[in-house]
Amino acid sequence: MWPQLRVADWTETRDTLHMWTQIVGKIRLAHAPLVNHWWQVTLYVSPRGLTTSAVPYHSGFFDIEFDFLDHLLRIRGSDGTDRSVALEPRPVADFYRETMHALGELGIETRIQAHPNEVDPAIPFDEDHQHASYDPSAAELFWRQLLQANRVLGEFRSHFAGKVSPVHFFWGAMDLACTRFSGRTAPPHPGGAPNCGDWVITEGYSRELSSCGFWPGGGEEGAFYSYAYPEPDGFADHPVLPAGAFYSPDHGQFLLPYEAVRTAADPDRTVAEFLQTTYEAAAEHGDWDRAALEEDPNRWQKHR
Incomplete structure (x- = not known):
């Protein structure tokens, strides 16, 4: 899988x-x-x-x-x-x-x-005649990585009652992402992405957020990531799970190598722990109203 x-x-x-x-x-x-x-x-x-x-x-x-x-x-x-x-x-x-x-x-x-x-x-x-490669087997395997990441990110998304993005693929950085929002505005982002207007980044980060996802970099087989904007004090030092996760000062975010997920006894739980604990790092240190923003997706299960 x-x-x-x-x-x-x-x-x-x-x-x-x-x-x-x-x-x-x-x-x-x-x-x-x-x-x-x-x-x-x-x-x-x-x-x-x-x-x-x-x-x-x-x-x-x-x-x-x-x-x-x-x-x-x-x-x-x-x-x-x-x-x-x-x-x-x-x-x-x-x-x-x-x-x-x-x-x-x-x-x-x-x-x-x-x-x-x-x-x-x-x-x-x-x-552009420089980029001209296409290995169909690799493309299919990447899509199958995205299938699994999309499924677990979708489950994680369902536990949030506040403003939250779809699980979607941003072609700018080539990553699958899901973003939760605290409900508060954020300071203007400084921008700095190559060949991308700062006004574009300002729109993307106009509200306080905790974002997570998967992209094919950051490890031998890609990586799951999680970051906050603006990053609150104490975020980087917050204890997170699983054991293979770490905060990267170079990237300004928590990373979990894909290979640590793939080889885990329970890959779904491994990713879920990473998503939840890194979100808690943003929400707790950023003083989010968690009681108002979080919800049990199975709250109506007994009526179904």
Whole structure:
């Protein structure tokens, strides 16, 4: 259930896939209305890969899905039309041109900011011949990692009655995330992400938060992470579980290597302990109103 995928074994595929998800994410951004913290730009884990979900276009909708079983990018319109783009070894420039052409054939007029964000260098998509790798087995294994992470993060999300994000995939940093909010505003974030306007980061961090998730970095096989903004005094020194978790001053967050989860006797419980104790580090030291914000998701179970 928790597959092994060493980062070193698929770095080139990961970096190419990162650029492809940025292209698809920017297509969603071009058509979806703004939702606080940029929630309208994200992708979601699906039974076959990653999807935009339904995106509005004029009086209808379309969606785009990375299918990591058939290794196709599927574009489907609510009028019954569809197109597909092969997921195979190819430069980002070719993938970009074919994807935009497929949208044009479906009558979906789209203009995007045609270069990546949160990476350096930010090679324009139509000039990117550097990223051209695609290992279908690695892409499928990564999706299966996301399936498991999505499932446990979703369970964790259900215990919060306050404002909380969906479990969603941010293509900027290529991570699966879920964020809880205290209900209070936050000081303006200083920004600093490469090739990303500070105003973008200001919107993302406009409210006090505790965020957690999974991304394919930070360990030999990726890592679960958890951080707070603003980080309260005492956060980094708060005792957390499991034993393999630690606070990284370089990253400004708690990390739990994926390999520590995969090899644990109970991987689900291992991740759940990490998510809960690192959230408590933010909530306790940040003086959150936990009684008002937390809830038992099984409170109506006896009536079901």
